[in-house]
Amino acid sequence: MGRSPCCEKAHTNKGAWTKEEDDRLIAYIRAHGEGCWRSLPKAAGLLRCGKSCRLRWINYLRPDLKRGNFTEEEDELIIKLHSLLGNKWSLIAGRLPGRTDNEIKNYWNTHIRRKLLNRGIDPATHRPMNEAAAAVAAAAAAQVEATTISFAAVKEEEKSASGFSGKDTKIPVQEKCPDLNLELRISPPSHNQTEPLKSGGRVTICFSCSLGVQNGKECSCRNDSVGSSSSDSSATGYDFLGLNGVVLDYRGLEMK
């Protein structure tokens, strides 16, 4: 049983792409468009795996790609998006026109990770390093406890608690960042809001705090006790990218 390999490895090239291969791929896609990647190599006369062709096209040959260094703005945007989405590189890439998931992933691993470490921030949790270590220990303890909970029961609870359907229910980001709003919704305070800010163990914090910069100049929740006046706009969500006043639903981040 099992799946047939995506290509016949014995008859495919591997390693760096040559100029000629690039030209063939570009010419074929210009003529026929992006279609069935599996059959594309043969049709285009390439001794490459379909996956390899797809990757090459998406990451390097697409005409709308923006090459060159990342700007400071892009850096910060990536950090913010990563704190919200985790390693969902494709989603992050969807918010950065002209950038690819692979490019962003590489850039994260080589530049941004170090940048955050230099700031004393754990790149995985976006919290200060010492706090992150404590969080890891706490998470490990919690995991032991969690093993007693039936997986089926959890799935059932997810299903009923989530308004999302199918694909949307798999979002795992929250497990790593318990402080993040599980619905990943960024919204201004609703004047009609009747629920307290902290409900069912969910705490909403400002974006700056989620990055581990408590009491920083950008922290908008420092003076707020949880559950304070609902008329304070900073208490219920991030002013994410200056989007205060806009409801940002996680589902909207999924771009195809």
Added chain:
DNA sequence: AAGCGGAACAACCGCTCTTGC
């Protein structure tokens, strides 16, 4: 100039998800 080590990046691999039968 040569050797070495680390950084950067391109590409591959294995897995999951979606879709069609």
Added chain:
DNA sequence: TGCAAGAGCGGTTGTTCCGCT
């Protein structure tokens, strides 16, 4: 409902480049 194919994603590896000694 189950299976297989195709597509996509994220982690990892391999190669090249560059600066330092």
